[in-house]
Amino acid sequence: MYNDFYTPTYEITPMTMAVIVQHGDNGKSARFILEEDFEYVVDHSPTKIIDSACKFFGASLKGRQDGTRDICGLTHKAPISIDPSSGMYFFPTCSPANPKCSWIAHSHIDQINKATNHRTEIIFKNGKQIILDVSFGSMLNQVQRTAQYRYLLDNRIKFLQKHKADMVAEPLP
Template sequence: MKESCAGIIEEYEITPYTLMVMPINYGSKVYSRIIELDDEFISPFKPLDIIKKSCEYFGSSYGGRKDGTKQLINITHKAPIAIDPTSSIFFFPTTSPLRPQCTWLSHEHVVSYARLDSKQTTITFRNRKSFDIDVSSSSFENQLHRTSFLKSKLIQRIEETKRKSFYLFTESDGLKASEMNSKYPSLK
């Protein structure tokens, strides 16, 4: 992160400490208010731009991550994004990411939520800070579940790949070991 003045940062990538990226009006433009576990920043970029840049920082594109979500859990609208699955960085949007009022939330840090009214939900994060977000509690709950499903499917795939590679390497090592201990004379 490169800091300029008064909490405004020029560059920002999502980290394991990022709780939320929400839009704020800054004059006639939409900026981002970034909430971390112990800090807060303002960025001159829109929340979606920060999500896209963070995907690229972790070696993928936003489009690629969206395609991955579609392939894994068949979700295309308001799709949760695995920004960096190895660090458990999964974010989900509160509305269509193309809408200026879209807020992005970290799945990992949400501890609880409560309906405030028909269009607002109070979200409490791991650091005990609460925020009122413009999203119905049913929509928020749906997004939370979708993100859990994505996370679970991705972890399943990673574990399955580990198991396959374990058996692949174990079998080939086992064959070499049994060939070395052969009771039969070599035909060389």
């Protein structure tokens, strides 16, 4: 875990369901990390926390977004894999540059439903529910885009694992 002024000290794990921003009626916002069994209030933005998690696994958020673009052509609101080997695929609810952006873990979603006022309810596999200020159509699109990205990246990884013995580098003459 990191421990300096600019880096979040919270570590994203396979049990992390979402990193969200909730805006109150008073104009103030709160940032939460939803785990399967706990909820944490955090000081950093969700995008900063996601970037830190990517760096923990040897990349940056920008690098992960570039990888998504190269694999499946997605350039806006691109889903990312923080760590494909542990199934940590997240997608943003809006532009990651937007302070209202939350990040949702694809593998924890059980269902999404329309909510009032053009919002969306997410029901996680453990039964927890959240309502976000994102349209149902946009959320459904993000879930589907993440599934497509996951499929393509997982197939690349499986191909490499299957052909690992054939791909051992040979010394140059």
